[in-house]
Amino acid sequence: MRIFQRIHQKLNWSGRRYAGVIIGLLALGYLSSAIYHTYKPLPEGLNFTGKLRHAEVKFIADQTYLDASGKQQQDHHIFNEMLKLIDEAQTTIVLDMFLFNSEVGESTLSHQALAQQLTDALILKRGVQPNIEIKVITDPINSVYGGLAPEHYRQLRSAGIDVIETDLRPLRASNPVWSGFWYLCCQDAGNNPERGWLANPFGQEKITLRSYFNLFNFKANHRKTLVVDTAQGWKALVTSANPHDGSSRHSNVALLVTGNTAIDVLKTEQAVGRMSKGDIPMVIIGEFEGDRSLPQVQVLTEKAIYDATLKLIETAKPKEQIDLAMFYLSERHIVKALIAAHERGVKVRVLLDPNKDAFGRKKNGIPNRQVASELNAAGVPVRWCNTQGEQCHSKMIIKSNAQQSDLILGSANFTARNIKNYNLETNLRVVGSSQAAVFTDAQAYFDMAWANLNGKNMSVDYRQYADESTLKYGIYRFMEWSGLSTF
Numbered sequence: 001m002r003i004f005q006r007i008h009q010k011l012n013w014s015g016r017r018y019a020g021v022i023i024g025l026l027a028l029g030y031l032s033s034a035i036y037h038t039y040k041p042l043p044e045g046l047n048f049t050g051k052l053r054h055a056e057v058k059f060i061a062d063q064t065y066l067d068a069s070g071k072q073q074q075d076h077h078i079f080n081e082m083l084k085l086i087d088e089a090q091t092t093i094v095l096d097m098f099l100f101n102s103e104v105g106e107s108t109l110s111h112q113a114l115a116q117q118l119t120d121a122l123i124l125k126r127g128v129q130p131n132i133e134i135k136v137i138t139d140p141i142n143s144v145y146g147g148l149a150p151e152h153y154r155q156l157r158s159a160g161i162d163v164i165e166t167d168l169r170p171l172r173a174s175n176p177v178w179s180g181f182w183y184l185c186c187q188d189a190g191n192n193p194e195r196g197w198l199a200n201p202f203g204q205e206k207i208t209l210r211s212y213f214n215l216f217n218f219k220a221n222h223r224k225t226l227v228v229d230t231a232q233g234w235k236a237l238v239t240s241a242n243p244h245d246g247s248s249r250h251s252n253v254a255l256l257v258t259g260n261t262a263i264d265v266l267k268t269e270q271a272v273g274r275m276s277k278g279d280i281p282m283v284i285i286g287e288f289e290g291d292r293s294l295p296q297v298q299v300l301t302e303k304a305i306y307d308a309t310l311k312l313i314e315t316a317k318p319k320e321q322i323d324l325a326m327f328y329l330s331e332r333h334i335v336k337a338l339i340a341a342h343e344r345g346v347k348v349r350v351l352l353d354p355n356k357d358a359f360g361r362k363k364n365g366i367p368n369r370q371v372a373s374e375l376n377a378a379g380v381p382v383r384w385c386n387t388q389g390e391q392c393h394s395k396m397i398i399k400s401n402a403q404q405s406d407l408i409l410g411s412a413n414f415t416a417r418n419i420k421n422y423n424l425e426t427n428l429r430v431v432g433s434s435q436a437a438v439f440t441d442a443q444a445y446f447d448m449a450w451a452n453l454n455g456k457n458m459s460v461d462y463r464q465y466a467d468e469s470t471l472k473y474g475i476y477r478f479m480e481w482s483g484l485s486t487f
């Protein structure tokens with residue numbers, strides 16, 4: 001105490017000056033925290049670019065549409081493929097899914113119980129093959145960041161299945177305005193699922209203030225992957241679809257790949273395991289030359305998705321075709337690259353979700369309607385998915401000419417948060433002959449949605465949801481720049 005008295009006597013500062021210094025130091029600490037956590041080194045194994053390998057690869061889609069009578073129909077296959085892979089697994093199942101819960105929000109539509117069906121399938125597999133290793137990785141949004149104790153977590157763990165909630169703290173800050181404070185005050189605060197008293201933004205149960213503090217960081221393990229070993233070899237499913245009841249009506253896309261590329265997907269999940277203090281099995285197999293008549297497949301995670309996508313667009317030549325189907329499109333360099341491609345003669349088509357529905361709640365159309373207005377003004381053809389309470393949740397881009405095609409597909413929206421090393425994301429890139437089934441199937445999926453073929457009403461004209469408000473465009477640009485957004 002005496003030392004402080006002596007310092008005070010020497011400085012002879014007023015109370016106001018002391019307060020100014022303290023506030024200045026706190027502000028410096030806050031700014032330092034915000035800057036550091038925005039640019040800090042990534043955990044080992046993230047931002048991964050895999051080797052291009054010849055491999056068997058299959059395109060799978062979930063389509064939701066209106067038939068000729070105006071009744072909504074669903075032609076869905078991705079979840080069934082997921083269950084089939086689990087059934088085929090011999091020694092290992094590694095599942096990484098962003099949304100894995102039974103919440104439907106305020107939606108009054110009928111939904112498939114995907115979360116419980118997947119839980120039951122994993123428990124059944126464990127019962128039939130007690131020695132099989134099963135790892136379930138998911139995002140803490142499913143427990144609302146520790147504010148709830150999900151029943152399906154309990155069921156899985158009771159069956160001896162390892163459930164790993166991703167530790168998001170090592171990831172960079174996508175919302176530094178909030179995270180600069182959160183990393184200083186609250187990152188180690190923990191949570192208590194029995195002390196909830198605030199409304200849950202995703203369901204009926206009460207949650208704590210600490211859940212909201214964590215939520216406002218706006219970052220996630222957004223991956224959607226499944227890796228298994230089967231009698232036919234290692235297989236990996238990479239998709240835009242979540243095993244989430246509220247998402248069960250969405251349109252989605254997926255790729256199923258066999259061989260060493262599946263091992264690459266497994267390696268990327270080991271990185272998530274290390275980051276979250278989890279134990280993901282390691283597999284070492286020799287390299288082998290695949291059938292050269294097959295397309296080449298490459299694993300991309302985080303910013304590697306952005307780099308490959310931008311290169312795909314920027315290298316497109318006049319008269320080549322670029323087709324984009326996307327739930328969220330906002331990243332500025334990609335938007336500008338699409339416009340530039342159109343201006344140099346590339347045939348660009350953009351199919352977007354109208355951003356009007358989110359599990360029974362109405363959305364304001366940001367960012368897609370604002371980006372669409374920019375594309376439309378530049379002459380780029382834009383159409384909207386004709387959603388009826390569900391979402392057009394596909395995330396894919398395909399470039400093609402008569403000989404070659406280049407497809408990128410997976411979990412990543414084309415937003416700064418998704419593809420600038422903030423979220424965890426996994427996509428696959430496929431390159432090869434345009435006549436390969438994976439490309440003809442992907443192209444048929446897009447063409448059907450774009451032109452409402454085969455009696456399936458899947459899209460509407462740009463004017464249906466056009467929104468050219470200058471104010472909303474300014475809000476979108478600010479949200480994209482600042483990170484103060486949920487997209």
